Amino acid sequence: MFPHRLASSLLALVLLIGLVASAAGASIESSAPAGPSPSVPPSESVAPSESALPTPTPVPTTRVVPVLMYHRIGNPPAGARYPGLYVAVSSFRAQMNWLYMHGFHPITAAELGVALRYNRPVPIRSVVISLDDGRPDSYTAAWPILAKYGFRATFYVIPGLTRFTVGSRISWAQAATLAAAGNEIGNHSMTHTSLWLVHGAALARQVVTAGKVIETRLASLGVTYKVTTFCYPYGHWTGDALLLLRDAGYNAAFTTQYGRAVIGSTNRLLVPRLRVDRSLSLAGFAYRLPH
Numbered sequence: 001m002f003p004h005r006l007a008s009s010l011l012a013l014v015l016l017i018g019l020v021a022s023a024a025g026a027s028i029e030s031s032a033p034a035g036p037s038p039s040v041p042p043s044e045s046v047a048p049s050e051s052a053l054p055t056p057t058p059v060p061t062t063r064v065v066p067v068l069m070y071h072r073i074g075n076p077p078a079g080a081r082y083p084g085l086y087v088a089v090s091s092f093r094a095q096m097n098w099l100y101m102h103g104f105h106p107i108t109a110a111e112l113g114v115a116l117r118y119n120r121p122v123p124i125r126s127v128v129i130s131l132d133d134g135r136p137d138s139y140t141a142a143w144p145i146l147a148k149y150g151f152r153a154t155f156y157v158i159p160g161l162t163r164f165t166v167g168s169r170i171s172w173a174q175a176a177t178l179a180a181a182g183n184e185i186g187n188h189s190m191t192h193t194s195l196w197l198v199h200g201a202a203l204a205r206q207v208v209t210a211g212k213v214i215e216t217r218l219a220s221l222g223v224t225y226k227v228t229t230f231c232y233p234y235g236h237w238t239g240d241a242l243l244l245l246r247d248a249g250y251n252a253a254f255t256t257q258y259g260r261a262v263i264g265s266t267n268r269l270l271v272p273r274l275r276v277d278r279s280l281s282l283a284g285f286a287y288r289l290p291h
């Protein structure tokens, strides 16, 4: 049994015991004979003494959150332009297993965005798993492994290149399935254009309209969804893009710059990530994460 499932089972058990105890308490009170008890003053019988209350155990938190950046999961085809972007399935599986064995629990970029925006620490050993570009292997290769470990991830899709059927990108139906399973579908711009090259209405289309298209497409498939994070194509950002994101209500935007997110310090619209590429060893992967 996975620890998080064990934890939720324990939580459910504790809640159940609490409900049974309170129900039992109610029935005892209602069936108690009228009139004060001769030995116990009524005030003490209803209010437990302070020393009897259990001390709540604080959940350890952290402000440092690694955001892993993946692109392709699989082997590069012959002549691939960027073979380094392909992480072998066996490597991806070993990396997810490492996270699981070391007690890491993935949160979505959206959840990190809320923490960054409102300066709230997150549970210790939180990590974000992000997969850029919405390629079919995100769904066919990465998602089954993530699901096996009970992990959730953030899938940055490109709405202008995404169709209702699977092509060079996952389909909207697959995106809806991922969203319904608790994953995040993030905005990776309308057509994966460098934001250095577009201005005005064209920039707004890449940034703001793209997010609305994701929401509309998912809604057409029955998934109500609010897009709250953005991922800059090629890591290229501009001041105008930051203003658009801020005014559109985005909580966070992610670059390709190397680094970890630090809640209370990192600019939430310029969040660095940790690139995971084909040549990264498991030791190198572990080194990127807090120990």
Ligand SMILES: [Zn+2]
Binding pocket: 132, 133, 188, 192, 233, 234
């Ligand atoms: Zn990209």
